[in-house]
Amino acid sequence: MASDSQHAIENLSQENLTKNMEHEDQVLFNYPGKTRSIVWKYFGFTKKGLGPAIKANLNMNTAICKLCKKSYANKGNTTNLLFHIDHDHKRTASGDENNNIKKAPTQPTIQALIANPGRLTQKSRTNLDDALLKLIVGKALPISLVKNPHFIEFTKLLDPRYKLPSQQDVVKSLNTKKDQMRSTLKLDLGSVSDVAITHDGWTSCATESYSAVTAHFIDDKWNLKSAVLQTKKVEGSHTSEKIAEGLKEVQTEWKLPTSLTLVTDNAANERKAAELLGWTRFGCYGHRINLVVKHALEVTELNKILGKSRRLVTFFHQSTSATDALIEKQKLVFSNTPGLIGHKLITDVPTRWNSTLAMLGRLAEQLPAIMSIIFDTNCLNKTAISTVKTYCLTSEEHSVVQELISVLKPFETATTILCAESSPTMHKVLPCMVKIKKKLEDVESNPLTSPVVKKVILKMKEELLKRTQVEDVPLLAALLNPDTKNLNFLTAEEQVSARQLLMDTALNLKVDNAALPNVKVKQEEAVSAILPDLPVLPDIDLESDQNVKFECEKEGPSEKKMKLTDMDEWFDDVCFIGESQQPLQNLIELEVHRYFSHNQPQSSKQQTLLQWWQANHYFYPQLATLAKKYLAVPASSVPSERVFSLAGIVVDKKRSRLKPDLVDTLIFMKMNMETYW
Structure with missing residues (x-):
């Protein structure tokens, strides 16, 4: 049947083709002369001149499909024309009983796309290769993934046209x-x-x-x-x-x-x-805090409590029956707080002090469930219950653990703050240290604090004094933060010394301060430079009115450099009445003075530190340079x-x-x- 249909198509008469074209506006002419290719049964040419339909009078550079009127370049090779017939018109099954040629539907069906999806474009292949690289790099997968048969099968189901690159090609692409x-x-x-x-x-x-x-x-x-x-x-x-x-x-x-x-x-x-x-x-500062806490936890009285805690956690980790019993007791004890059910005990790591805090915090949280195991002789055998009872914390030890957790929490918060990477951290070093010292003093001054915890606090203070002295880098970063620039947490003498440090650092940005050029400043400008506050200008919404055009946007000579003023230097002694030759050093001093005198408006409290400098760096150009230098330094x-x-x-x-x-x-x-x- 298929051969009969094929034979019928190849012997289509000119009358049948002309019949399907009667409704078209454009007349197409057959290929002039003899030809062997079947494609010329479906493609024709338009006339470009008068006379008979010969090559001289036909536009032979462009072949047009008689069925859908798509045009293709005719350069002597009919591969593209044959592909069009097979793909768009299904040449092998496009004839009916009367040998009438059927036009392909304007939109192919899903079944047709699955059966013959077509060729993969270069852009699609490039996008797929890039997505493959992202998958391998983003998930840290081995490059040999492209040879995995299951992954190959998976990609074929997604798009059978895509062929995975080899390992060598993946490395080259990387x-x-x-x-x-x-x-x-x-x-x-x-x-x-x-x-x-x-x-x-x-x-x-x-x-x-x-x-x-x-x-x-x-x-x-x-x-x-x-x-x-x-x-x-x-x-x-x-x-x-x-x-x-x-x-x-x-x-x-x-x-x-x-x-x-x-x-x-x-x-x-x-x-x-x-x-x-x-x-x-x-x-x-992450390492500094780690060393401070690590040495402070070496207090002899505390080692006994930490040793018992580690043995208890190890027992539950090594015994599946004890772990199952703990979960069952959690369901009974924490019925009103289901979020605590399923929590397992945590083992600390010697090199990470915060893991010790996590261990103590989880033990304090699960102590009621652990105590219920001791009083229930049916949940475990006698040996297991005796072990839990031996290593379980007493009420006094539990009280010490609770106090110790309150002491270690500020260190954990400070570590989290100072180890951030998406925002500046150096300006937070001094406030964090002041906060930690204040928390330690509050706990130490409490008469109910146990002697063991007081020894730990005393050791922490010694270590903090040794490892967290005030240094230039965090001090300058704190000065360059409008919220902490006054350094209210330092003594008056330290504040004066810090401001002088900022002044010296700003001046040292220049290689040779003595050779700085003099700058002409009007008398009124010099006066305004030392005013305590700057006016807060309202925000201008440039997008609200596209018709607004400023003078600086007016058309003018683009090739010539426009001066800031249209007055020549010859008029300086007339226009600059009361002028003074100001060295750049004086201007920097005025800038620093203006920065400390400027009161931050309440609206700017909603801004981040970098957003504040973006909005104000024009007013403090020298300090803005320092801000980019010191606020970019990570604290860890x-x-x-x-x-x-x-x-x-x-x-x-x-x-x-x-x-x-x-x-x-x-x-x-x-x-x-x-x-x-």
Whole structure:
């Protein structure tokens, strides 16, 4: 039957084709002369001149379908014409009993699309390849995913036209995308004058040492940006000279400013490396808080309580029957608070003090359920109940734990605040330390506080005094915050010293202060510069009236540089009556004085710190430069540690043989994906 239909189509007469074209406005002529291809049964040409339908009088460059009037270029090859007939008109089944040719429907059915989906465009293939790279990088999946038969089957069901690239092609695409992201990041880094970096080291499961460097800066639109610059394998020991050499290579490769602020942990080799480079170094406050609490928890009387707590948690973790009994008791004890049902006890980690706080907090929360296990002899055997009873906290120990939790909570809050990455943190260092000291004094002054907790507080105060002295970087950052610029939490002498530090730092932005040019200032401008407050100007909604046109927008000569005034310098002695030659140093002093005298309006309380500087940087240009420098410095080196949290997923036991360059590529793209993909 199919062969008969095919034969009928190939022998269609000119009368049948003409019959289907009677309603069309345009007359098409058959291919002139003899031809072997079947496509000329369906395609024709229009006339371009008078006379018979020969090649000279026909437009042979364009072939037009007699069924749907689609036009195609005729360059001697009929492949595109044949594809049109097969795909759009189903050439092998387009004839009926009377050999009448049927036009294809204007919109194909779903069944037709599934049976013959057509070719995949280059744009679609590029989008699918890019989505595949995002999946591999974003979820830290192995590149061998493209060879997984189940994933291949999954992609075929989604789109059978898409063919997964090979592993080699995926690696090439990753390197190409990485180069594009690096170029964009270099442009951002090249547009700023101050950059802060963090540095830390890490050892993988394959016993390979890596170092990570992250950059932090504020762009022209006052957005705080962070980026991972590199995750490089380090050979040999981590000496200060080797660290300094690696950081210098990063500075040269990324064309960073000559003077950088380096944030690291408190290791001696990191401190020495900063000295060798001549950079400003700031010790991570996350590590400082960790050391303060860690040493404070070493009080002898507290070690007994912590030891019992660890043994109790370990027993429940090792006994499934004890865990099941705890859950059953939770259902009875916490029937009115279902959110506490199902909570398991938490084991602390020696290197993380906040895990000790989490352990004590969960024990204090679940103590009623644990006590109910002790008094129920049927839920566990005698040995298990005896173990729980031995390690369970007494009422006095529970009271100490409750007090200790209230002491440690401010440290946990401060750590969370200072380790943030999406907003400035350096200006919060001093307020956090003042808040912690105030909380410690409140608990210590309470007559009901136990002697054990008082010993812990005394140890904390000693450690805070040793590790959290007032430094220039957090002090300047606090001064550059309008909410804390007065430093009310410091003594009057310290406030005066801090303002002088800000003045000196602003002046030191210039290499040679003695050679600063003199600036002409009108007498009235000099007077207005020292006024205590600036007027608050109303906001102008430029979008509300598109017809408003300012004088600066009027058309004028674009090639010539327009002066700020149309008066020549010859009139200076007439126009600038009472002028004074003001060195730039005096202008900076006036700017600083105006900044401290300016009262922040209530409406600006709704702004973030960077939004405030974006709105006011024109009034304080020199201080704005300092704000970009010091507010971009992170208060901790946690960004580098977060890199290694991802690195631990990328370089695991199943992928321990990854090449260092590929490790760097995957981490760079993952950590910078949201901003630079």
